[in-house]
Amino acid sequence: MMYRLDVPTKRGVLLNGVLFRDTEKRMNDTVMIAITGIHGNFYSNPFYYNVGDTLNGGDIDFIYAQTNDAFGEIETMNVTTGQKEIIGSWNERFSYVDEDIEAYLSFVKDQGYEHIILAGHSLGANKVIYYLSRHQDAKIDHFFLLSPANLTYMMSGVTDREKQTIKEQVERGEGEKMLPFPFMGWVECIANTAYDWQFSGILNNVHTAKNGDFSQAEKITHTGALLVGTYDNFTDGDPSDFLRNLNNHMPSCKDNRLIFIEKTGHTYQMKHQELADDILHQLQEWRCA
Numbered sequence: 001m002m003y004r005l006d007v008p009t010k011r012g013v014l015l016n017g018v019l020f021r022d023t024e025k026r027m028n029d030t031v032m033i034a035i036t037g038i039h040g041n042f043y044s045n046p047f048y049y050n051v052g053d054t055l056n057g058g059d060i061d062f063i064y065a066q067t068n069d070a071f072g073e074i075e076t077m078n079v080t081t082g083q084k085e086i087i088g089s090w091n092e093r094f095s096y097v098d099e100d101i102e103a104y105l106s107f108v109k110d111q112g113y114e115h116i117i118l119a120g121h122s123l124g125a126n127k128v129i130y131y132l133s134r135h136q137d138a139k140i141d142h143f144f145l146l147s148p149a150n151l152t153y154m155m156s157g158v159t160d161r162e163k164q165t166i167k168e169q170v171e172r173g174e175g176e177k178m179l180p181f182p183f184m185g186w187v188e189c190i191a192n193t194a195y196d197w198q199f200s201g202i203l204n205n206v207h208t209a210k211n212g213d214f215s216q217a218e219k220i221t222h223t224g225a226l227l228v229g230t231y232d233n234f235t236d237g238d239p240s241d242f243l244r245n246l247n248n249h250m251p252s253c254k255d256n257r258l259i260f261i262e263k264t265g266h267t268y269q270m271k272h273q274e275l276a277d278d279i280l281h282q283l284q285e286w287r288c289a
Contacts, residue, residue: 001020001021001022001023002018002019002020002052003018003019003021004016004017004018004019005017005018005019005063005107007103007104007106007107008079008103009096009099009100009102009103010099010102010103011078011080011096011099012078012079012080012081013068013076013077013078013085013087014076014077014078014079015065015066015067015068015076015100015103015104016066016074016076017063017064017065017066017104018042018052018063018064018066019061019062019063020052020053020055020056020061020062020063020064021056021061022056027061027111027112027113028059028060028061028113029113029114029115030059030060030061030113030114030115030116030117030283030287031060031061031062031063031108031111031113031115031116031117032051032055032060032061032062032063032117032119032144032279032283033063033065033104033105033108033116033117033118033119034048034051034062034063034064034065034119034120034121034124034144034146035065035067035100035101035104035118035119035120035121035124035125035127035128036064036065036066036067036069036070036120036121036122036124037069037070037120037121037122037123037124037125037149038069038070038089038092038122038123038187039069039070039071039072039089040070040121040122040123040124041066041070041071042064044267045121045267046272047267047268047272047275047276048064049272050272050273050275050276051275051276051279052064053276054273054276054277054279054280055276055279055280055283057280058280058283058284060280060283061113063104063107063108065101065104065124067092067096067100067124067127068087068088068089068091068092068096068100069088069089069092069123070088071088071089072088072089072090072187072188073086073087073088073090074086074087074088089187089188089189089193090178090187090188090189090190090193091176091189091190091192091193092189092193092196093192093193093196094196094197094200094202094203095196095202097127097130097131097202097203098131098134098135100127101118101127101128101131105118105137105139105140109139115141115287116139116140116141117140117141117142117143117144117283117286118131118132118140118142118143118144119143119144119145119146120144120145120146120148121146121147122146122147122148122149122234122266123149123151123203124146125145125146125147125148125149125206126148126149126151126203126204126205126206127203128143128145129145129148129205129206129216129217129220130202130203130205130216132219132220132221132222133205133215133216133217133218133219133220134219136221136222140222141222141286142222142223142224142225142286143220143222143223143224143225144224144225144227144279144282145224145225145226145227145246146227146228147227147228147229147232147234147266148206148226148228148243148246149206149234150206150207150208150234150235150236150242151197151203151204151206152204152207152208152236153208153234153235153236154184154234155184155197155198156236157184157185158183158184158198162181162183163198165179165180165181166179166183166191166194166195166198166199167195167199169191170191170192170195174191175190175191175192175195176190176191176192177190177191178190178191179191179194183197183198184197201213205217206242206246207245208235208236208237208242208245210245212245214246214249217246217249217250218249218250218251220250220251220252221251221252222252223252223255223256224252224256224257225256225257225258225259225282226243226246226247226256226257226258226259227243227258227259227260227261227275227278227279228240228242228243228259228260228261229260229261229262229263229264229265229266229268229271230260230261230262230263230264231263231264231265232265232266233265233266234266239260240260243258243260244258257282257285259278259282261274261275261278
């Protein structure tokens with residue numbers, strides 16, 4: 001069964017998630033929270049259904065944790081002001097990462113789960129890296145990084161002229177106004193959002209180069225699993241090597257599990273059930289350890 005969640009952030013914005021839980025059983029002791037990436041909603045990433053149903057079959061609850069940018073625009077409300085609010089990829093700020101993740105963590109801790117797996121897909125995985133580099137939360141058992149996004153590669157098509165326009169608009173105090181062009185060619189957003197992507201470095205924490213800036217990954221003390229499809233085109237190179245490179249910069253690298261799903265891409269086309277089965281197998285392995 002699926003249940004809609006409305007979890008409040010510290011800034012008051014309600015985030016809409018979905019809890020997969022079998023109502024015929026008591027609440028399971030383990031939950032996996034999956035932080036979504038940009039436009040990484042149920043429609044574009046239907047594998048979430050497979051993962052939720054499969055984990056439930058293995059007595060594990062699952063939360064599709066939709067964040068600010070799961071859609072271009074999301075109508076929600078602010079519990080602090082009581083007003084309707086429109087959020088989305090058009091006005092997300094990367095400074096929201098901590099409180100977005102904490103909103104879901106607060107929910108599962110209040111529910112009384114004994115074991116918490118913090119996962120993220122695509123940009124959501126980058127958000128998990130950022131969060132865990134700053135919070136050594138003992139109540140999180142493990143992380144699960146699903147196809148982290150190479151932001152440098154994603155932004156490689158942004159021209160120097162566009163970069164300058166973003167900077168100038170922010171410097172003029174017009175950061176909350178829409179850019180005159182779609183960022184990266186497909187994201188209609190305000191200048192402040194584009195600035196976070198292009199210049200902040202907050203989520204630009206995964207790289208192809210061996211000497212890239214992995215300072216966030218180097219601070220993560222949790223153990224976990226890293227997964228990628230071997231045809232993933234968001235890695236700018238060999239996806240398997242991309243994942244190994246990230247893992248090699250983690251203090252827990254020897255204890256982490258690397259999972260490669262053959263012949264599929266960033267959203268696991270034609271391999272949704274294999275993805276779900278691999279995740280369940282790993283979570284069961286941790287539970288039995």
